[in-house]
Amino acid sequence: MAILQVQHLEKHFGKTQVLKDISFELEKGRALAIIGSSGSGKTTLLRCLNFLETPTHGKILVEGQTLFDAEAPATQKESKVRKKRLHFGMVFQSFNLFPQYTVLKNVTLAKELLAKERPDYKANKKQILEEIAQEGRSLLQKMGLEDREGHYPHQLSGGQQQRVAIARALALSPDILCFDEPTSALDPELTGEVLKVIRSLAEQNTTMIIVTHEMAFARDVADQAIFMDKGVIVERGSARQVIDSPREERTRQFLSRYSKS
Amino acid sequence: MKKSLSFILACLMALSAASCTSAPAASTADTASGADESSSAAAEGGDAESSTEGDTESAEGGETESDLAYVQDKGTLVVGITYFDPMDYKEEGSDEWVGFDADMAKAFAESLGVDVEFSEITWDYKVEELDSKAIDVVWNGMTLTDDVTSAMSTSEPYCLNAQVLVAPADKAAGYESLTSLEGLTVAVESGSAGEEAATALGATTVPVQSQAAALMEVDSQTSDVAVIDLLMAGAMIGEGTSYADLTQVANLNEMQNLPDEEYGVGFRKGSDLTDAFNEFWAEKVADGTVLEVATTYGLQDSVILD
Amino acid sequence: MPWTPFYQMAEFFASDQFRTVLNALNSGFLVTLELFCVTLLGALPLGLIISFGSMSRFRPFGWLASQFGLTPKGRVAKAICAFRPIRLVTRLLVWLVRGTPLVLQIIILFYVPGMLDLFTWGGGETARFTAVSVAFVLNYACYFSEIYRGGIQGVPVGQQEAGQVLGMTKSQIFFRVTLLQMVKRIVPPMSNEIITLVKDTSLARVIALQEVIWMGESFMKGNSGYSGLVWPLFFTAVYYLVFSGVVTILLGKLEKKLEFFR
Numbered sequence: 001m002a003i004l005q006v007q008h009l010e011k012h013f014g015k016t017q018v019l020k021d022i023s024f025e026l027e028k029g030r031a032l033a034i035i036g037s038s039g040s041g042k043t044t045l046l047r048c049l050n051f052l053e054t055p056t057h058g059k060i061l062v063e064g065q066t067l068f069d070a071e072a073p074a075t076q077k078e079s080k081v082r083k084k085r086l087h088f089g090m091v092f093q094s095f096n097l098f099p100q101y102t103v104l105k106n107v108t109l110a111k112e113l114l115a116k117e118r119p120d121y122k123a124n125k126k127q128i129l130e131e132i133a134q135e136g137r138s139l140l141q142k143m144g145l146e147d148r149e150g151h152y153p154h155q156l157s158g159g160q161q162q163r164v165a166i167a168r169a170l171a172l173s174p175d176i177l178c179f180d181e182p183t184s185a186l187d188p189e190l191t192g193e194v195l196k197v198i199r200s201l202a203e204q205n206t207t208m209i210i211v212t213h214e215m216a217f218a219r220d221v222a223d224q225a226i227f228m229d230k231g232v233i234v235e236r237g238s239a240r241q242v243i244d245s246p247r248e249e250r251t252r253q254f255l256s257r258y259s260k261s
Numbered sequence: 262m263k264k265s266l267s268f269i270l271a272c273l274m275a276l277s278a279a280s281c282t283s284a285p286a287a288s289t290a291d292t293a294s295g296a297d298e299s300s301s302a303a304a305e306g307g308d309a310e311s312s313t314e315g316d317t318e319s320a321e322g323g324e325t326e327s328d329l330a331y332v333q334d335k336g337t338l339v340v341g342i343t344y345f346d347p348m349d350y351k352e353e354g355s356d357e358w359v360g361f362d363a364d365m366a367k368a369f370a371e372s373l374g375v376d377v378e379f380s381e382i383t384w385d386y387k388v389e390e391l392d393s394k395a396i397d398v399v400w401n402g403m404t405l406t407d408d409v410t411s412a413m414s415t416s417e418p419y420c421l422n423a424q425v426l427v428a429p430a431d432k433a434a435g436y437e438s439l440t441s442l443e444g445l446t447v448a449v450e451s452g453s454a455g456e457e458a459a460t461a462l463g464a465t466t467v468p469v470q471s472q473a474a475a476l477m478e479v480d481s482q483t484s485d486v487a488v489i490d491l492l493m494a495g496a497m498i499g500e501g502t503s504y505a506d507l508t509q510v511a512n513l514n515e516m517q518n519l520p521d522e523e524y525g526v527g528f529r530k531g532s533d534l535t536d537a538f539n540e541f542w543a544e545k546v547a548d549g550t551v552l553e554v555a556t557t558y559g560l561q562d563s564v565i566l567d
Numbered sequence: 568m569p570w571t572p573f574y575q576m577a578e579f580f581a582s583d584q585f586r587t588v589l590n591a592l593n594s595g596f597l598v599t600l601e602l603f604c605v606t607l608l609g610a611l612p613l614g615l616i617i618s619f620g621s622m623s624r625f626r627p628f629g630w631l632a633s634q635f636g637l638t639p640k641g642r643v644a645k646a647i648c649a650f651r652p653i654r655l656v657t658r659l660l661v662w663l664v665r666g667t668p669l670v671l672q673i674i675i676l677f678y679v680p681g682m683l684d685l686f687t688w689g690g691g692e693t694a695r696f697t698a699v700s701v702a703f704v705l706n707y708a709c710y711f712s713e714i715y716r717g718g719i720q721g722v723p724v725g726q727q728e729a730g731q732v733l734g735m736t737k738s739q740i741f742f743r744v745t746l747l748q749m750v751k752r753i754v755p756p757m758s759n760e761i762i763t764l765v766k767d768t769s770l771a772r773v774i775a776l777q778e779v780i781w782m783g784e785s786f787m788k789g790n791s792g793y794s795g796l797v798w799p800l801f802f803t804a805v806y807y808l809v810f811s812g813v814v815t816i817l818l819g820k821l822e823k824k825l826e827f828f829r
Binding site: 051 | 723725726728730731732735736737739743747751827
Binding site: 339343344345346350351352353354378380381382383386389390392393394395471472473474476477480493496497498499501502503504 | 587674677678679680681682687688691692694695772773774775777784785787788789790791792793794795796797798
């Protein structure tokens with residue numbers, strides 16, 4: 001069964017409809033690329049999955065469980081939403097690292113706060129915190145940042161910052177990791193190091209949704225791809241098929257602009 | 262736009278109306294506050310007081326409550342003063358208020374059976390201090406001007422005073438034979454009897470916050486002369502002060518052929534403390550206490566004894 | 568003798584007059600200091616509460632309507648549902664307080680309750696101090712609240728969102744993520760306000776609170792056997808300069824301390 005099911009999702013901002021009847025599924029261990037021009041609703045879709053926006057209609061299910069149902073207000077309670085968010089991890093275009101914390105603390109903070117809710121926290125506080133720090137260090141090592149744990153975000157390059165952000169999202173072991181244009185805010189020479197990290201995550205069968213403008217990267221790394229335009233899914237299929245041989249005219253137009261530039 | 266503007270104007274008017282009517286509101290709200298007080302008195306076990314208050318209230322139809330009862334009920338007479346040698350001042354190294362007014366205020370409080378508390382106030386707000394019950398009496402060498410007698414319930418006069426002109430000593434000669442103050446810039450304490458006198462004599466007045474500030478005006482040459490109280494001038498200018506080169510050049514009351522000014526004590530409007538004070542004072546004049554205390558402070562010539 | 572002025576100065580500083588005046592000014596300065604501290608202790612947290620109020624999105628009618636599954640249709644109904652009473656009330660308060668002079672607020676707060684027979688502040692210095700403190704706390708809380716609001720709204724939304732997707736609670740996000748960034752943003756404007764507060768305390772003498780300038784002025788009329796002295800008033804400047812100097816240094820240290828992140 002699919003780990004993620006999105007059914008008939010719609011989102012209105014006032015009178016403008018940003019998402020129209022979006023439905024798709026994602027299998028565990030697979031990577032999904034969402035492509036499309038800016039304003040097509042890709043980012044809004046990711047934000048809906050992370051409960052940063054409340055969809056106007058539709059349902060979101062993870063492992064068969066209904067996380068969100070626009071018709072059932074009970075699924076939208078702030079207290080419940082908080083825990084539901086943990087099914088998803090989010091990597092932002094602008095990193096959004098916490099500037100006042102060191103790299104390691106950025107990675108471990110959320111986990112430490114969650115650990116406080118554990119019944120055995122008081123008794124084993126020291127040990128728990130040590131474990132969390134250890135996990136944080138090994139994540140940083142995976143990102144090639146083991147020598148940067150004591151630095152503050154402003155002391156790092158953009159690419160390094162985004163890798164910290166990925167480690168931070170991974171620290172909570174989400175079921176699905178979402179990337180919102182992870183390289184758009186980076187200088188071209190820094191995108192490579194971030195894409196490399198995402199590629200290696202894909203190789204380890206991390207379930208991912210990647211909103212990106214890097215077409216070649218999407219084709220190589222993602223299993224599936226969705227092309228969105230004006231809030232609707234225009235075309236879906238394997239990443240290779242959608243990007244290399246699109247069936248829809250709108251997809252072809254969009255991609256041709258990329259190959260030209 | 263018009264609507265919101267008129268709304269704001271209406272709000273401002275309501276605000277100012279509320280402040281203008283505050284004094285009458287205080288008296289119309291008396292029935293309610295009277296009830297409050299009798300209940301608090303009862304709570305303190307002051308049975309006698311609460312019953313007498315009930316009597317006066319029913320007798321006067323609840324129109325005015327007894328100020329005397331209010332002061333006796335709280336047990337303290339708060340006397341509003343400013344530092345005014347020889348009326349209210351402190352001896353060097355002492356924290357106790359002394360002076361002709363201070364000593365008599367202590368005696369008055371004793372006669373009422375209450376403690377006395379001296380509270381320094383800003384002179385401009387003496388009426389507000391009374392009305393807001395921050396103090397119970399203004400007793401500080403206060404000249405009985407029309408403004409004062411209309412805003413407070415004032416006692417019989419008890420002391421004489423005059424307004425004097427103060428000028429730099431080196432220019433004193435030029436001011437001695439004046440008959441009017443026209444063309445002069447005269448520093449006065451805002452709201453004081455001196456301001457009235459100076460205005461009456463055609464001066465261009467500079468109203469400042471205190472008589473001391475008026476002297477500073479002259480010393481710094483921002484004003485030509487200042488008008489202050491005769492009784493105060495003795496302590497504030499001349500040898501041993503910062504104004505050694507200022508001198509008293511004329512008595513304005515003499516210049517205008519006016520009688521001397523009179524000092525009185527001020528209570529809240531309609532207060533029955535005024536009668537209590539007049540009675541107390543007559544008694545103290547009769548038994549010689551007033552003259553005795555006045556002599557202590559060098560006021561034997563100024564105090565009224567008839 | 569070139570040294571004569573120095574001897575004269577030393578003599579003056581050793582005189583009884585100087586000592587008496589200094590004692591009086593010290594006691595006045597203590598009142599100034601107390602008022603400063605009470606105002607800060609009260610206004611710093613109260614300002615935060617007011618700033619939350621002025622950002623409140625609580626819409627009781629809109630909330631009620633959504634509970635009954637209603638969507639407002641007409642213009643009036645929409646306006647009613649969009650009505651945010653807490654925001655309105657706090658912004659009105661801030662307007663009233665910032666739109667009128669502090670001196671006026673002190674006078675009104677001290678005199679009007681007694682005039683209307685609502686309550687009295689009592690007698691003596693304590694009463695005056697209490698009334699003035701209330702006026703100062705309220706006044707400065709309103710100024711602080713606007714600085715806070717700017718500071719909070721100046722922290723990028725992305726910071727909050729990052730906290731949200733990491734499963735943090737609202738209060739965790741505020742205290743662990745937003746607060747320090749906000750503090751860093753508001754230190755310079757707050758420093759300005761706090762230095763102003765140092766000097767604004769002198770307004771309290773309008774209702775005869777005996778702070779340091781009152782004490783300085785008192786020697787003009789007479790105090791402790793000295794009268795007609797002007798220099799004590801001018802000398803109070805020394806207190807303010809030292810005080811604001813210390814405050815400036817402390818706030819500068821805080822600013823420096825927060826330089827570890829950007």
